[in-house]
Amino acid sequence: RAMAVLESLRVTITNFPTAKSLDIQVPNFPADETKGFHQVPFAPIVFIERTDFKEEPEPGFKRLALGQPVGLRHTGYVIELQRVIKGPSGCVESLEVTCRRADAGEKPKAFIHWVSQPLTCEVRLYERLFQHKNPEDPTEVPGGFLSDLNPASLRVVEAALVDCSVALAKPFNKFQFERLGYFSVDPDSHQGKLVFNRTVTLKEDPGKV
Numbered sequence: 001r002a003m004a005v006l007e008s009l010r011v012t013i014t015n016f017p018t019a020k021s022l023d024i025q026v027p028n029f030p031a032d033e034t035k036g037f038h039q040v041p042f043a044p045i046v047f048i049e050r051t052d053f054k055e056e057p058e059p060g061f062k063r064l065a066l067g068q069p070v071g072l073r074h075t076g077y078v079i080e081l082q083r084v085i086k087g088p089s090g091c092v093e094s095l096e097v098t099c100r101r102a103d104a105g106e107k108p109k110a111f112i113h114w115v116s117q118p119l120t121c122e123v124r125l126y127e128r129l130f131q132h133k134n135p136e137d138p139t140e141v142p143g144g145f146l147s148d149l150n151p152a153s154l155r156v157v158e159a160a161l162v163d164c165s166v167a168l169a170k171p172f173n174k175f176q177f178e179r180l181g182y183f184s185v186d187p188d189s190h191q192g193k194l195v196f197n198r199t200v201t202l203k204e205d206p207g208k209v
Contacts, residue, residue, distance in 0.1 A: 001028060003040070003073070003113045004162040004177040004196075006123060008047040010094040011114075013079065016044035017099070021117065026074045026165070038165040042075055043116045047161050052112045053095065055084060062109040064095075071102055071111035073178065078102050113178040118161035121194040124186070125155045127201075162194070169194060 003026075021043035029035045048064070057065040064070045069080040083096040102108075128150055135145040166175060171187040181202045186195040 001026065001030060002038075002163050002166050002175045002177055003115055004121075004123070004160060004180060004183075005047050005049050005113070005115050005118070006125075006157050006160050006180065007050040008115075008161050009050040009053055009092070011046050011048055011079070012094065012096050013044045013046065013099050014082065014096055015098045017077075022075075024074055026163075040074075040115075040163045040165055041117045042072075042077075046072070046114045046116045047118060048112055048114050050092075053081075053092075055092065063112055064097075069108045071108045072099075073111050073113050076102050078105070078108050115161045115163045117164060119164055119167060119194065120159050121162050121196060122188075123157040123160040123183070124195065124197045125157065126198055127153050127155075129153050160196075162196075166194065174199075 021041040023039050024042045025037045026040055027033045027035075027037055052063040052070070054061055054063070054065050057063075057068070062068075062070075064079070064081060066081050069078045071078045077099045078101075079097040079099050081095060081097055084092055085094045085096065087093045130145065131150050132140050134140050138144075141147060162177070166173075169175070169185045169189075171185050171189060173185045174182065175184075175196075176182050177196075179202065181198045182200040183196040184199050186197050188195045
């Protein structure tokens, strides 16, 4: 397991509990902690998925919003929104939050993944190559299989962020990125720039943590 963020949103924790970053122990396999842990830094600046925050949440949205705190996975901390910082175009550029211990108040509705002091990497998100189950069946696809190619079969995220525990990964090493799916290191990787291919997606309810 590792944590990665594809579309990042910068979050500053204004009352971070220490003067420097903390070292967080994250289980390699949360379902079986006997398989060991890896360490990731937890600092006053973290990055979360942009989709895990909404200024005006729709009913049923359980993640970060004004008056709706969320927990940060594995840290034992909950963050609460204080300020939204926007750019000249009105787009949300960053957030300011405060934090508290998770056991020092009401349990949040959701826990989200995050990264801090991350590595920048390329992530290739593969979807089905064809739009139909049997693209060569003329009754299903009258125009032939080439007409059935999925235009969204590959999306490349050139500046994804991943936690530093994967820094020494080699081609074909495999990881599960929390809430995102299963990934393999591509041989196109080189020193200073890892490339990950998504091999299997997670069938996740959008409202579920």
